[in-house]
Amino acid sequence: xxxxxxxxxxxxxxxxxxxxxxxxxxxxxxxxxxxxxxxxxxxxxxxxxxxxxxxxxxxxxxxxxxxxxxxxxxxxxxxxxxxxxxxxxxxxxxxxxxxxxxxxxxxxxxxxxxxxxxxxxxxxxxxxxxxxxxxxxxxxxxxxxxxxxxxxxxxxxxxxxxxxxxxxxxxxxxxxxxxxxxxxxxxxxxxxxxxxxxxxxxxxxxxxxxxxxxxxxxxxxxxxxxxxxxxxxxxxxxxxxxxxxxxxxxxxxxxxxxxxxxxxxxxxxxx
Numbered sequence: 001x002x003x004x005x006x007x008x009x010x011x012x013x014x015x016x017x018x019x020x021x022x023x024x025x026x027x028x029x030x031x032x033x034x035x036x037x038x039x040x041x042x043x044x045x046x047x048x049x050x051x052x053x054x055x056x057x058x059x060x061x062x063x064x065x066x067x068x069x070x071x072x073x074x075x076x077x078x079x080x081x082x083x084x085x086x087x088x089x090x091x092x093x094x095x096x097x098x099x100x101x102x103x104x105x106x107x108x109x110x111x112x113x114x115x116x117x118x119x120x121x122x123x124x125x126x127x128x129x130x131x132x133x134x135x136x137x138x139x140x141x142x143x144x145x146x147x148x149x150x151x152x153x154x155x156x157x158x159x160x161x162x163x164x165x166x167x168x169x170x171x172x173x174x175x176x177x178x179x180x181x182x183x184x185x186x187x188x189x190x191x192x193x194x195x196x197x198x199x200x201x202x203x204x205x206x207x208x209x210x211x212x213x214x215x216x217x218x219x220x221x222x223x224x225x226x227x228x229x230x231x232x233x234x235x236x237x238x239x240x241x242x243x244x245x246x247x248x249x250x251x252x253x254x255x256x257x258x259x260x261x262x263x264x265x266x267x268x269x270x271x
Contacts, residue, residue, distance in 0.1 A: 002110040005117050005245075006135040008159075010151025012122035014141045015179040018215055018225070019238070020119040021049045023139070025224035026242035028083035032114040035074065037086040037105075039131035040121040041097060044088035050077065051222025052085055061089040064101030070108050079227055084113075097130050106134045124158060134164055137173040137245075139206060143180045144192040149200050152176070156203060175206035177241060182211045183256050194254065207241025209234050210255035 007020045017040075024036040037060060038046035047053045052075045058068035063086070070086075077083040086105075089096070109116045120131035132138065138159050142152040159172045166172065178197060185191045198205055209215075210233055218228035226235045226242075233255065240250045 002113045002116045003136050004106060004110070004134055005115060005137045005139060006120055006132040007117060007139045007141060008120040008128065008132055008155055009122060009141045009148070010124070010155045011148045014143050014148055015209070016141050017045050017049055017119055018219060019139065019141050019177055019179065020046060020117050021224035022226045022238040023242050023245070024083060024117050025080065026226045026239045027115050028080040029226065030242065030246065033082045034115045034117065035084045035086060035109055035113045036117045036119060038088035038119050039127045040119065041088045041092055041127055042090060043121070044090055046119050047085060047087045048222060049219050049224065050085050056087045059087045059089040060105070061092040061096045063105055064097060070105065095126065097127060099130060099133060102130045103134060124154070129162060132159060132163055135172050136165065139175050139177050140203065141177045141179055142197065144178060144186065144197055146192065149192065149197055153201055156201065174203050175245070176201055176203045177206050177209065179209040180211045181208050181255055205252065206244055207237055208252065208254060209237045
């Protein structure tokens with residue numbers, strides 16, 4: 001039986017879709033059978049990040065409405081046979097999603113996959129609520145900014161009250177994924193420090209993803225960063241986060257300030 005994981009946040013632009021693709025690919029690379037679902041109806045982007053935009057025939061709404069069967073809508077990744085995508089619709093409204101329909105799709109996917117990753121739209125509207133509704137586990141993606149952290153705190157409250165698990169008196173397992181972290185800016189006080197974020201959200205830290213052009217490059221070529229450049233710093237950070245998700249004990253590496261060539265030369269002269 002699959003574990004259903006929602007990748008969520010209150011604020012837009014924090015890296016949910018990038019993180020869903022990266023962790024989905026890392027789970028598949030670890031030998032798990034994985035499906036990623038795009039819940040951002042009307043603004044779908046997960047298919048672009050996965051490099052599958054030209055292969056979309058049917059989507060989540062088609063399956064929910066019974067227009068297509070689930071196997072018809074699933075797109076198998078060309079790089080990893082055990083990774084699949086269920087895309088969102090660009091032409092339908094979010095109101096086309098129903099709790100009954102989404103629950104039916106999730107239950108069917110549970111039978112065939114080890115992990116079901118739900119890429120949530122930002123905020124607390126219908127698509128976001130349905131993305132988290134059936135979750136066993138949640139990864140709350142946040143940037144080290146006050147507005148992002150405040151919105152993430154609101155999402156944590158929703159996970160503790162509006163999910164099926166919460167209504168049964170159970171708790172959704174929650175993790176914080178801190179993205180776009182810049183050690184130099186944090187040191188100058190231009191963004192929140194890691195300890196500040198964790199103190200506010202009081203939720204375990206899954207990983208720290210540094211600000212990096214490697215993530216943007218991977219998205220632009222339609223490849224999860226963990227596949228496009230596995231040895232780059234953000235890819236390693238996503239892989240480590242995924243290993244923690246699987247229960248492994250992996251040391252947390254805090255991205256440090258990168259020194260330029262002149263700084264290094266000055267440091268050597270001073271020594």
